[in-house]
Amino acid sequence: MPRGGGLMAPGARPLLLLVVWTLAALARRGLAEAGDGGWQWRGPGAPAALTEEQSCAVERRADLSYSEFVQHYAFSRPVILQGLTDNSRFRALCSRERLLASFGDSMVRLSTANTYSYRKVDLPFQEYVDHLLHPQDPTSLGNDTLYFFGDNNFSEWASLFQHYSPPPFSLLGTTTAYSFGIAGAGSGVPFHWHGPGFSEVIYGRKRWFLYPPEKTPEFHPNKTTLAWLQDIYPTLVPSAKPLECTVQAGEVLYFPDRWWHATLNLDTSVFISTFLN
Numbered sequence: 001m002p003r004g005g006g007l008m009a010p011g012a013r014p015l016l017l018l019v020v021w022t023l024a025a026l027a028r029r030g031l032a033e034a035g036d037g038g039w040q041w042r043g044p045g046a047p048a049a050l051t052e053e054q055s056c057a058v059e060r061r062a063d064l065s066y067s068e069f070v071q072h073y074a075f076s077r078p079v080i081l082q083g084l085t086d087n088s089r090f091r092a093l094c095s096r097e098r099l100l101a102s103f104g105d106s107m108v109r110l111s112t113a114n115t116y117s118y119r120k121v122d123l124p125f126q127e128y129v130d131h132l133l134h135p136q137d138p139t140s141l142g143n144d145t146l147y148f149f150g151d152n153n154f155s156e157w158a159s160l161f162q163h164y165s166p167p168p169f170s171l172l173g174t175t176t177a178y179s180f181g182i183a184g185a186g187s188g189v190p191f192h193w194h195g196p197g198f199s200e201v202i203y204g205r206k207r208w209f210l211y212p213p214e215k216t217p218e219f220h221p222n223k224t225t226l227a228w229l230q231d232i233y234p235t236l237v238p239s240a241k242p243l244e245c246t247v248q249a250g251e252v253l254y255f256p257d258r259w260w261h262a263t264l265n266l267d268t269s270v271f272i273s274t275f276l277n
């Protein structure tokens with residue numbers, strides 16, 4: 001066998017290395033996109049309280065049928081649904097890079113993070129992402145904290161929402177309405193209630209605290225969920241503790257009519273709710 005007659009001519013080796021390196025870089029980028037969509041916070045520390053609950057008390061069900069849903073959950077208790085829809089295309093469109101490229105100049109309507117969302121502020125989406133999408137300051141009040149959740153412009157953002165597949169379960173006599181948002185680690189809405197609906201996490205994680213309609217929780221409507229978790233939650237006796245669970249990206253939480261709930265985004269999160277009105 002002639003010298004150098006191994007796998008390739010000597011001059012081809014640097015080229016192969018370049019190809020391998022490029023493929024590896026693309027794969028890394030692909031993984032990062034799939035993992036957090038480029039939304040993970042890279043600045044100074046997120047609050048230490050941002051951890052998952054010790055044990056999730058909400059059932060997780062994969063491939064639940066509509067009749068099981070109606071019989072066991074729709075009118076009686078929350079459930080986390082897995083594998084009902086494939087929103088991988090929508091998820092790809094919700095990466096930081098894609099959303100900013102498509103909607104950076106669009107206005108978004110921000111709401112204060114208190115129970116009765118009093119104040120609304122309009123801001124270009126790019127500015128919201130650049131300046132307000134940071135971790136929640138644990139000492140600031142909910143009525144002084146602005147975040148992007150709901151009040152969406154469905155005509156301007158139609159090219160995005162047309163790719164979202166909502167959970168395929170409807171309830172008799174209800175219509176559906178979407179509410180899309182992106183919010184920093186530690187943000188969330190304090191306790192409130194309304195009609196039934198679904199909430200899907202696209203990127204990040206969202207921790208939920210739930211109480212049945214007859215069990216009004218102890219909370220201050222202008223304090224953040226984070227402040228409640230730090231100040232009130234540790235004082236609750238076991239019988240006064242909420243039902244809780246952290247919803248992971250790709251999962252959907254269903255909450256029945258009039259159930260009290262508060263949310264806490266454990267990471268910078270992208271999420272979409274489908275309300276059944």
Ligand SMILES: *[C@@H]1O[C@H](CO)[C@@H](O)[C@H](O)[C@H]1NC(C)=O
Pocket residue numbers: 141143144222
């Ligand atoms: C926020 O709520 C607190 C306490 O409820 C109140 O004292 C304060 O004035 C409110 N801030 C704003 C900006 O409305």
Ligand SMILES: *[C@@H]1O[C@H](CO)[C@@H](O)[C@H](O)[C@H]1NC(C)=O
Pocket residue numbers: 118143221222
């Ligand atoms: C909450 O804040 C709003 C204004 O942001 C104020 O009007 C309201 O009185 C406050 N509520 C309580 C219970 O302090």
Ligand SMILES: *[C@@H]1O[C@H](CO)[C@@H](O)[C@H](O)[C@H]1NC(C)=O
Pocket residue numbers: 153155156
């Ligand atoms: C939605 O966006 C369009 C285009 O920018 C604008 O003309 C329209 O007023 C907006 N609608 C709402 C409800 O804000």
